[in-house]
Amino acid sequence: MAPMHASADPVPLALERDRTALAEGGAAAVRVLRPRRAAPADAVRPTRAEVNLANLRHNLRVLQRAIADTTPTPPQIWGVLKADAYGHGAPAVARTLERAGIAGICVALLEEAIELREAGIRIPILVMGGYYGPRRDGLEEIVARQLLPVVYDAAHIERLATMARFEGWGRLGVHVKVDTGMGRLGAGPAELPEVLSALARFPEVRMDGLMTHLACADADDLEDTADQLARFAEMERLTRAAGHSPRVRHAANSAALLRMPTSRLDMVRPGVALFGLEPRAGVAPDLRPVMRVRSEIVALRTLEVGQRIGYGHTWEAARRSVVATVPMGYADGLSRSLSNRGSALVRGARAPIAGAVSMDLTMIDVTDLPGAQVGDEVVFLGTQEGPLGREAITAAEIAELSGTIPWEVLTSISRRVPRFYREP
Numbered sequence: 001m002a003p004m005h006a007s008a009d010p011v012p013l014a015l016e017r018d019r020t021a022l023a024e025g026g027a028a029a030v031r032v033l034r035p036r037r038a039a040p041a042d043a044v045r046p047t048r049a050e051v052n053l054a055n056l057r058h059n060l061r062v063l064q065r066a067i068a069d070t071t072p073t074p075p076q077i078w079g080v081l082k083a084d085a086y087g088h089g090a091p092a093v094a095r096t097l098e099r100a101g102i103a104g105i106c107v108a109l110l111e112e113a114i115e116l117r118e119a120g121i122r123i124p125i126l127v128m129g130g131y132y133g134p135r136r137d138g139l140e141e142i143v144a145r146q147l148l149p150v151v152y153d154a155a156h157i158e159r160l161a162t163m164a165r166f167e168g169w170g171r172l173g174v175h176v177k178v179d180t181g182m183g184r185l186g187a188g189p190a191e192l193p194e195v196l197s198a199l200a201r202f203p204e205v206r207m208d209g210l211m212t213h214l215a216c217a218d219a220d221d222l223e224d225t226a227d228q229l230a231r232f233a234e235m236e237r238l239t240r241a242a243g244h245s246p247r248v249r250h251a252a253n254s255a256a257l258l259r260m261p262t263s264r265l266d267m268v269r270p271g272v273a274l275f276g277l278e279p280r281a282g283v284a285p286d287l288r289p290v291m292r293v294r295s296e297i298v299a300l301r302t303l304e305v306g307q308r309i310g311y312g313h314t315w316e317a318a319r320r321s322v323v324a325t326v327p328m329g330y331a332d333g334l335s336r337s338l339s340n341r342g343s344a345l346v347r348g349a350r351a352p353i354a355g356a357v358s359m360d361l362t363m364i365d366v367t368d369l370p371g372a373q374v375g376d377e378v379v380f381l382g383t384q385e386g387p388l389g390r391e392a393i394t395a396a397e398i399a400e401l402s403g404t405i406p407w408e409v410l411t412s413i414s415r416r417v418p419r420f421y422r423e424p
């Protein structure tokens with residue numbers, strides 16, 4: 001399938017006219033919270049996250065193929081790049097996807113959208129969190145940066161409309177979020193009439209999109225998801241009956257778009273699948289993980305039987321052992337719950353984590369890995385090939401061991417770990 005280009009995008013930018021005045025007036029009053037991450041050039045420590053941009057493009061193509069047979073037309077793909085693109089670094093990820101022809105981007109925060117505009121990203125950006133701050137500068141940023149705001153209550157609409165009228169901004173396009181069962185954000189059935197009447201009263205704000213979010217699209221049973229979609233259809237009916245005509249309707253995250261064609265509607269919002277993780281085992285085996293986290297052995301010691309190591313002395317040598325120290329700890333995103341449970345890869349084989357993961361350092365048992373030495377690469381997430389074979393540690397495996405989900409494994413890799421972008 002041909003990639004979708006922003007130019008073919010039926011979703012208009014947030015504003016119809018008068019946008020230049022603000023842009024030139026430099027309304028940039030909101031200070032952006034930037035992740036002050038270690039820059040690759042400053043990295044002394046060998047610990048780093050490698051981000052494979054070719055795999056990112058591959059995953060976009062996998063998703064394009066997965067939806068290509070949707071009738072009557074395939075939906076647009078808007079990539080979800082919240083939380084610094086799930087820890088991969090939002091500017092580089094957005095640039096890659098923009099060049100690959102993705103239709104738009106979704107983020108959670110206004111700050112995240114501003115960071116992308118400052119990085120030169122020009123395709124539409126939807127700000128999903130619906131939070132623009134108590135002052136007017138948040139709304140000014142929406143207009144000056146040509147962002148698409150999500151709104152979910154009448155007060156939102158009134159505030160936007162009042163500003164738009166006062167500032168002469170023209171009509172503002174918004175996406176209205178409805179709650180069909182997630183119970184988090186969005187107008188529920190009881191609030192929808194109020195939102196619709198606010199839109200009727202304030203013609204400065206126009207509903208371009210109608211959206212909802214699915215709570216259980218990765219569950220065994222898709223019955224809850226079907227119920228949510230039915231509620232969404234009913235709310236769309238009420239919306240149209242009230243005289244509004246949203247041009248795009250969207251609901252699907254990665255799991256829904258892969259598993260339930262009826263959820264795709266006009267636009268889909270994949271996050272985790274773009275980064276190569278299956279939201280549920282088996283639904284998209286062609287995806288390729290984008291992030292690999294690696295370090296190196298910095299020290300080796302031989303332990304006699306009965307010697308104990310690490311905080312709390314939780315590991316004891318049951319035999320004469322060789323233990324390697326690696327400069328990656330829980331402050332880097334290697335969960336402390338992996339102490340004595342997780343593993344790492346050295347020379348293409350597995351080495352168990354020995355003792356407690358500490359803040360900056362972790363020990364691994366390399367007794368069974370002949371030839372392990374200082375300087376050897378150690379992989380905590382991803383694939384490694386070496387003289388002893390080929391092995392992989394997936395985010396799903398780490399999530400399972402540490403009692404969480406793969407999404408959290410990715411977003412936990414901290415700002416102390418520099419990201420290196422690979423274009424193989």
Ligand SMILES: *Cc1c(COP(=O)(O)O)cnc(C)c1O
Nearest residue numbers: 080213253254269270271272273
């Ligand atoms: C995070 C998020 C998504 C993407 O979810 P994935 O499961 O990562 O695909 C889509 N929509 C909303 C509203 C979200 O918050």
